[in-house]
Each structure stands twice: as C-alpha cells, then as structure tokens.
Amino acid sequence: MTRTQRLLTLLQLLKENRYPMTAERLAAQCNVSVRSIYRDIETLRQQGAEIVGEAGIGFLYKSGLLLPPLLFDTAELEALILGLRWVESHGDNELAASAKRAANKISGVVNQESQSVFLQNSLFAPSSRPSQVKDPIAIALRRSLRDECKIRIKYQDQAQQLTQRVIWPVALGYMHEVQVVAAWCELRGDYRHFRLDRINELFPLPDKLPYPKGYLLTQWRKSILTETPDKN
Incomplete structure (x- = not known):
C-alpha cells in the first residue's frame, strides 16, 4: 500500500x-506503526x-474534505452501483470487501443530490453464486497479476488428469458460472485458460x-480469435 x-x-x-x-487500532488496520499513524494524522x-x-x-x-465532490450523472451512478454489487456477489471475499x-468512499465524496441516487438505487445483481470462488487461489492470482510474477499450479483437466504447470x-x-485465469503455459508453449475450481x-x-504484462495481454487477445475449445 502506497502512502497515498x-x-x-x-x-x-x-x-x-x-x-x-x-492510534494503535488504526495502526493495526493499516498495517503500519503507531508513529506512522501520528504522522499521517498530521498530514491529513x-x-x-x-x-x-x-x-x-x-x-x-x-x-x-480533501477532495471536491465528484460529479456523476444518474446513469453513471447506476453503472457504478450495479458493478460494485455484482463484484460483492461474485468476487472472492477480499474483492467483495x-x-x-x-x-x-464514492458515497462520501459525491454531492448531496448524487448521494440520494446512490443510496436509494434499486438496481441489484444476483446474490447467489452458481459456483464457489476459491478465495485463496483467486487472491493469489490477482496478486501475481499485479506483481507480474509466474505461478506454479497443480491442475486437473476435463479428463481428470492432473498435471503440474508453470504459467x-x-x-x-469472473464469469457467471466459473472463474478462469488466462495465462501462457510453459508446458504447452501456448496460451491456455484454467478454471479456478480445477486448480488443486x-x-x-x-x-x-x-x-511486460501489457504485451502478453495483447498477444493473448490475438490468440483467442483462433483458439480451439477445451485446450489444456
């Protein structure tokens, strides 16, 4: 976490x-020293x-206020609310929180008129998950994506065969029925899609x-145009 x-x-x-x-409670929640909290309080x-x-x-x-009120039109607020509610229902526990x-945070910085739209909005995403998100795996994958690091997995394919991969x-x-990570697979020498529920x-x-991840992402987008279904 950066200081900002x-x-x-x-x-x-x-x-x-x-x-x-x-300060002790704030330090514990921010994972910093009490002295850092005192400095941050003074900065704020x-x-x-x-x-x-x-x-x-x-x-x-x-x-x-540190920031002026943010201005959103009604449709923009509805899109934000619906998207956040979908993530809360379908993401892993860390992402939902x-x-x-x-x-x-958004409710705290929009103007008063927008707050009423935000708080009284009646757009809802499904609250039930057709499949359970593997929280530790999803969280580790997101962190590796941010850090741009490789991962070793034990993966069970559609034929129930277990292989070890470096991806x-x-x-x-986060699809409706399944969560999938797209990655370059060193074993296959190609891009592959791995279901999180099959990562043991x-x-x-x-x-x-x-x-760079941006380059790999561009190459992956090109590869999916010619992808053969169920490649593992």
Missing part, C-alpha cells in the same frame, strides 16, 4: 466510525481534514514475467 492509499484508507476508517479510534490535518483528538485518547473525524469499501497469468475472468494447488513464484 494509506492516507485515503485512514480517512475512510475515521469517517466510518462515530467514536474516537486509537494539513490538507484540510478536521480530525480531533490526541495520543492516548483517540482520533475522530469531524468535517472537512473491497467493493463495499469502494461504495462507501504466466495475464487475465482473470497454487504456488506463487518470485520469477518475474519475461515480457
């Missing part, structure tokens, strides 16, 4: 709590956030991808 991200997270934590939060105050309290008592957000936090993940798809074990590797 930490400052926004800290501000959101303070805004979501009606009672003072101690200098940027206009009215945060009251002190060491030993706790801190409470009163008023003040992030969708909730994102909704709270270069380039995209992760996953081991993140420290090895960086040999090419």
Whole structure:
C-alpha cells in the first residue's frame, strides 16, 4: 500500500466510525506503526481534514474534505452501483470487501443530490453464486497479476488428469458460472485458460514475467480469435 492509499484508507476508517479510534487500532488496520499513524494524522490535518483528538485518547473525524465532490450523472451512478454489487456477489471475499469499501468512499465524496441516487438505487445483481470462488487461489492470482510474477499450479483437466504447470497469468475472468485465469503455459508453449475450481494447488513464484504484462495481454487477445475449445 502506497502512502497515498494509506492516507485515503485512514480517512475512510475515521469517517466510518462515530467514536474516537486509537492510534494503535488504526495502526493495526493499516498495517503500519503507531508513529506512522501520528504522522499521517498530521498530514491529513494539513490538507484540510478536521480530525480531533490526541495520543492516548483517540482520533475522530469531524468535517472537512480533501477532495471536491465528484460529479456523476444518474446513469453513471447506476453503472457504478450495479458493478460494485455484482463484484460483492461474485468476487472472492477480499474483492467483495473491497467493493463495499469502494461504495462507501464514492458515497462520501459525491454531492448531496448524487448521494440520494446512490443510496436509494434499486438496481441489484444476483446474490447467489452458481459456483464457489476459491478465495485463496483467486487472491493469489490477482496478486501475481499485479506483481507480474509466474505461478506454479497443480491442475486437473476435463479428463481428470492432473498435471503440474508453470504459467504466466495475464487475465482473470469472473464469469457467471466459473472463474478462469488466462495465462501462457510453459508446458504447452501456448496460451491456455484454467478454471479456478480445477486448480488443486497454487504456488506463487518470485520469477518475474519475461515480457511486460501489457504485451502478453495483447498477444493473448490475438490468440483467442483462433483458439480451439477445451485446450489444456
């Protein structure tokens, strides 16, 4: 987490709590030292956030905005709400929690008229999952995508055969019935799609991808135009 991200997270934590939060509690939730929290509180105050309290008592957000209200039209807000609700229903636990936090942050920075649209919107995504997301595997895959690192997996194909692969993940798809990672497979020497529910074990590797992820993603998009179904 960058310092900018930490400052926004800290501000959101303070805004979501009606009672003072101690520096120790904030430090635990932000995964930093208590001293860093004191510095961050002072930075937020200098940027206009009215945060009251002190060491030993706790801190409470009163008023003040770091950002001007964001302006969305009604259709844009509906798209945001529907998308976030879909992620909350169909993503892994970490992604679902992030969708909730994102909704709270958006609600906190839009103008008053947009807030009523946001809070009273009646668009909903399905709340049931036809298949269970493998949380540890999905989370590890997303992190490897961000870090652009290779992964070793034990994969069970459609014929129930188990193979061990080293893959270069380039995209992760949360489809309605299944979640799929698109990756270059070193074993096959080609791009392949792996269902998350068929990945028995996953081991993140420290090895960086040999090419930039953007380049691999472009090549994958070209390959799917001529892909043969059920290649593994």
